[in-house]
Amino acid sequence: MSALLDRRYFPAYNELPFDCYVNLAFYHERNGILTPAFHWCFMAEIMDDTFAQTSFLRHRLEAKDRDGARMPILFYLDRGVTLDTTHFKTGNTIFVRYAEQHAFMDGSNGLRIENPSSFYVVPYSLSAIVEAHRRVTSNVCNKCQKKATLRCAKCKQAFYCSRECQVDNWTDHKAPCRILTKVAPVTSLDHTRFMEFELFH
Ligand SMILES: [Zn+2]
Ligand SMILES: [Zn+2]
Structure with a gap:
């Protein structure tokens, strides 16, 4: 079975750890350093691209996970790092390694992406991807x-x-x-x- 079908390695949004405290189901401590205990990857389908707007500060996507739960994905990249938005389109799927739930200042909950290498977008729907692996x-x-x-x-x-x-x-x-x-x-x-x-x- 492909790991993609396994919820432990490809969890839904509400199964992800929170970024505000250490979840020992996801992290190990080794010599005083916290490292992931295994590799996990969040996957979500990009929703209606009217949500994919570039505000003057942040790029923001609205996405839907494997259970149909919706959440915003915001990009906080360092100054000078260009965001490749080529595949930021309705119906495409974004993968985010080591994703964590983040509570934003405005009270919403979603993903905060800081590392441009932590995500990957493919031009296929989440259901087509799951079906191909099944x-x-x-x-x-x-x-x-x-x-x-x-x-x-x-x-x-x-x-x-x-x-x-x-x-x-x-x-x-x-x-x-x-x-x-x-x-x-x-x-x-x-x-x-x-x-x-x-x-x-
Ligand atoms: Zn083949
Ligand atoms: Zn055969």
Whole structure:
């Protein structure tokens, strides 16, 4: 099963730790330093882009998590750091590593992003992304369900028992393959063990 389907590693908004105190379900203390206990990633679909407005201070997105809960995402980047807003569009999905709940001064609750490398946006809806991951199972042929060890060279996530099954399956696999490949920077790491921060670029 892809880690993306596991709520421990891809939690909903209300399952994220708060940034105002240390949540020991998410953090370990090692030699007096707090580090994440594992890798987690928040994912949310960008809502109506009338919300995606650049105020004179901050860029703000309105997003919806895997449970349908809505929250604002605000960008607090250092002066001189340019924000790539190319994919900030309705229906696209944003991934944020090590995300935490933040209470803003105005009483609202959402994500406060300070590191431009902590997020990654893909041009697919959250439901399409989840569905593409549901459709592949490790070591099981994507076509005939037999035990399989060969993998699709593009997404590296769909397994096949033979070249024939892969060719047969291509019409069905083409669309999810594109999604899996695009989301690979998010999923292609061992979420269970934290060694160092894994950011996107
Ligand atoms: Zn097969
Ligand atoms: Zn593939």
